[in-house]
Amino acid sequence: MTAAIAADEIEAEADRLLRALLHVDCDPRGKTWNYEACRAIAPLTLEINRLKKEKDAVILAHSYVEPEIIYGVGDFKGDSYFLSLAAKQARAKVIVFAGVVFMAETAKILSPDATVVVPDRGSGCSLADSIDGDGVRKLKALYPDATVVCYINSTADVKAESDVCVTSGNVYHIIENLPARRILFVPDRLMGQNVRDELRRRGVDKEIITSDGTCLVHDQFSVADIAAARAQFPGLKVVSHPECTPEVAAVSDFVGSTGAMMKYVKTTGAPYYLMLTECGLVGRLQVEAPEKNFIGGCRLCPYMKLNSLEKVRDALKSPRPDQIITLDEDVRRRAARCIERMFELSPAD
Numbered sequence: 001m002t003a004a005i006a007a008d009e010i011e012a013e014a015d016r017l018l019r020a021l022l023h024v025d026c027d028p029r030g031k032t033w034n035y036e037a038c039r040a041i042a043p044l045t046l047e048i049n050r051l052k053k054e055k056d057a058v059i060l061a062h063s064y065v066e067p068e069i070i071y072g073v074g075d076f077k078g079d080s081y082f083l084s085l086a087a088k089q090a091r092a093k094v095i096v097f098a099g100v101v102f103m104a105e106t107a108k109i110l111s112p113d114a115t116v117v118v119p120d121r122g123s124g125c126s127l128a129d130s131i132d133g134d135g136v137r138k139l140k141a142l143y144p145d146a147t148v149v150c151y152i153n154s155t156a157d158v159k160a161e162s163d164v165c166v167t168s169g170n171v172y173h174i175i176e177n178l179p180a181r182r183i184l185f186v187p188d189r190l191m192g193q194n195v196r197d198e199l200r201r202r203g204v205d206k207e208i209i210t211s212d213g214t215c216l217v218h219d220q221f222s223v224a225d226i227a228a229a230r231a232q233f234p235g236l237k238v239v240s241h242p243e244c245t246p247e248v249a250a251v252s253d254f255v256g257s258t259g260a261m262m263k264y265v266k267t268t269g270a271p272y273y274l275m276l277t278e279c280g281l282v283g284r285l286q287v288e289a290p291e292k293n294f295i296g297g298c299r300l301c302p303y304m305k306l307n308s309l310e311k312v313r314d315a316l317k318s319p320r321p322d323q324i325i326t327l328d329e330d331v332r333r334r335a336a337r338c339i340e341r342m343f344e345l346s347p348a349d
């Protein structure tokens, strides 16, 4: 396949990639996105983009995966809420989810007739892997009157046991507006604490009971790091994700989903930004807001970084059984109800 691609086509593709990736300089592999680097991957992005047409496939890419996937072959890029909507609306025969397994499961729940594939089956998530359906059933037995809210970073069987799903973009709004006072929130303990604090600020009286998961990326950021950065960079804006600790959230200038974090940076003027999230988001901002200055601080998600162009190509060309998402139909239907409820209760924007 690769040998059949004409040299001028490869050069045009390398130019396209270079225009997109030129400003990305936070690559954890130490890669510099110059013409040579873009030319080296151009045959592969061309091959993947051709395979997409042949197979009637779309690629959904979370903002944390490598920039050459997002900008080289991604059809939809964004946060978990945006990508779950994209999965629901996708009319393609094949969905390749460049993200992590729970996201691909969500796509399968919402597009059951599509073949949903994941580039690397090992792309777990410390939150999703912290509790299973059985664990939720045990908690429900302890709190039978609670409404069960699951963060989208959870497995299909956890969603099947839950009343409503939320993402980092709608969690405050949805929980605030649920009729129940007692909420059982799984699996993110820190996000649950942030919800508790935010609802208190809004004067909303709810009891939030949480399970004990945390994100291994976001629970690393500390108040001391923020204080040191503020001392060194006057005018700095600290932008964090609700998976961070409540202490970090309390001293941040903005807290929101990765989509909301991007919007905040693009629409505010500050000399420097400290992004307390996975480094991939800084890469996206360097592409889409190259005039902004980011100081160090972001961290890598080892699961998201298991994605690569080669694995995307292989999953698309001839997926191995372990790359294909399959779900028990009863679990899928119950999980779909929980996610559909989220779409009904989400704020309009």
Ligand code: 13P
Pocket: 078, 079, 080, 081, 153, 167, 168, 169, 215, 241, 243, 256, 257, 258, 259
């Ligand atoms: P969002 O992109 O929905 O904010 O989620 C962040 C995350 O950690 C996904 O795993």
Ligand code: SF4
Pocket: 100, 124, 125, 126, 127, 128, 153, 215, 216, 217, 218, 243, 278, 301, 302, 303, 304
């Ligand atoms: Fe899970 Fe955290 Fe990685 Fe997101 S960044 S996939 S929450 S481990």
